[in-house]
Amino acid sequence: MPRFDLSPAELDNYCPDVREPADFDDFWAATIAAARRHDSTPELVEVDTPLTLVDVFDVTFAGFDGDPVKAWLTLPAGASEPLPAVVEFQGYGGGRGLAGERLQWAAAGYAHLFMDTRGQGSMWGSGGDTPDPHGTGPSSSGFMTRGIEDPSTYYYRRVFTDAVRAIDAVRSLPQVDADRVAVSGGSQGGGIAIAAAGLSYGLVAVMPDVPFLCHFERAVGLTDSDPYQEIVRYLAVHRGADERVFDTLAYFDGVNMARRADAAALYSVALMDTICPPSTVYAAFNHHGGATKRIEVYTHNGHEGGQAHQFPKQARFLADLL
Secondary structure (H helix, E strand, O other), rough: OOOOOOOOHHHHOOOOOOOOOOHHHEEEEHHHHHOOOOOOEEEEEEEEOOOOOOEEEEEEEEEEHHOOEEEEEEEOOOOOOOOOEEEEOOOOOOOOOOOOOOOHHHHOEEEEEEHHHHHOOOOOOOOOOOOOOOOOOOOOOOOOOOOOOOOOOHHHHHHHHHHHHHHHHEEEEEEEOEEEEEEEOOOHHHHHHHHHHOOOOOOOOOEEEEOOOOOOHHHHHOOOOOOOOHHHHHHOOOOOOOHHHHEEEHHOHHHHHHHHHEEEEEEEOOOOOOOOHHHHHHHHHHHHOOOOOOEEEOOOOOHHHHHHHHHHHHHHHHHHHH
């Protein structure tokens, strides 16, 4: 696939205006406050695994509307002092998988909380365990248009709230140093990480890889790949709904979230990515509010991005911050 987006020089300076609702901050403040009224102590159940160098816990915490959300907490075995933590979010369609599937952050000395994504977990991988009990209006296949008639019913309102509550949950654990928490994720997980950073306070770092859910209006008009094509298919049927749909999506745009994020940031982008076009990633990165930010560029990769090449860069980035 040849490059199809802006040139590298144009990308470096790409800082577009995107629609931003006047009540964006009030909407999210009310949403998060309502979720926190369901506050409860996370439930941890140790999991019996054949792994001897890590301890794994099945975690349940209260997410949007108090709904139970599942996660895995993985710790270096026998850790006796509170650890810095990384909260990680999953890519589109995947679930939290099996206990012990993700070991890198624990092997690097961190507490690692891997959040299940409500309603997902049946497109690939080892499955998910968190339902989404909230119904929506008419939608196309997938998750992108569920409840898109109104920001209050949109699917990602619940997911982003779950992400903030995951940070709240991990900070409450005695195994974690609450002042040293970072967030990460790839693709959808990267978009959720940006939202979590924009809606939370005091995070050390945000590390989104080839993030999804950024600069919706450009992405929908630029790529013919799913999941953005789910929105195209919806609009092809619901003719004339463009303004309503993009007004809703503006409350969830990673560009608006990144503006509000103050954590140090390490992004990654792939210049041949037709799923999350590079200009949409740069739109969020160039608007990111933190004083410290860096982007790793994979010039000849598609949506796979850096894969195993990116983790050592993240680990060094976070270690330097801490």
